[in-house]
Amino acid sequence: AQSVTQLGSHVSVSEGALVLLRCNYSSSVPPYLFWYVQYPNQGLQLLLKYTTGATLVKGINGFEAEFKKSETSFHLTKPSAHMSDAAEYFCAVSDPTGGFKTIFGAGTRLFVKA
């Protein structure tokens, strides 16, 4: 069975500081991996995805994530936080061989201080 663990339910950074949101996954097959963002009172939007190929993937708004198979991790980073990055971020895993069920982590709320 697949699972996703996001370390830290809340992360607070200063504007301009590095953003690092951690995600570890469990999957018996090479998974598809995703980061989604949710702004208040909205649905989720895709930030970036990894399917195959290059392990460093770039997404919208300056975010990127690196797939590390040996560590079963897919951490999300952004070099310089902006106030508009304050939101909740969800890591997700999808099994391309098992019906494409997508399982989400518990989420990490990012706070950005001025």
Add this chain to the structure above:
Amino acid sequence: NAGVTQTPKFRILKIGQSMTLQCAQDMNHNYMYWYRQDPGMGLKLIYYSVGAGITDKGEVPNGYNVSRSTTEDFPLRLELAAPSQTSVYFCASSYPASGANVLTFGAGSRLTVL
């Protein structure tokens, strides 16, 4: 192009009442999903469907039913509502054959059971 449309946006139910959350998508996606979101718990998959006439249970199906008579619609039925079903419900759709199973989400339906 409306994407994924959910109705109603808000609803208050009494214990034991029943209701249906509606979900429609106009993107010709074959996969559709229902998730519930509770604080600190992320999104939990309730049911999903890989095409008209085919549905399957997710992580938390108890107390819910679904049907998929058309590609466009995927209603979620709550029978005998309980306070534990108070949550925000999200419908999503995807088209895995496009190369990655990216989910498109609706805006959510907030349900309170009193």
